[in-house]
Amino acid sequence: MAKKPADTQSGTVRLMVRTAASHGDHPRYRAGLGPFTREPRVVEVTPAQAAELKADPALAVAEVGQE
DSSP, X not given: OOOXXXXXXXXXXXXXXXXXXXXXXXXXXXXXXEEEOSSXXXXXXXXXXXXHHHHXXXXXXXXXXXX
């Protein structure tokens, strides 16, 4: 039996991204995406982009469950 893909688009990950409080109200761009602000934003990204977003201390990143 084949393993179910992580989401509907092969190889993509859904993340909710916003800037961390310590970053203030300044917009943030990372991994070719943005602007990210204090308002949470859901994005579909490649695993490489997900790793880059998660590694940024100015961003709060959480995986979004599949509906």
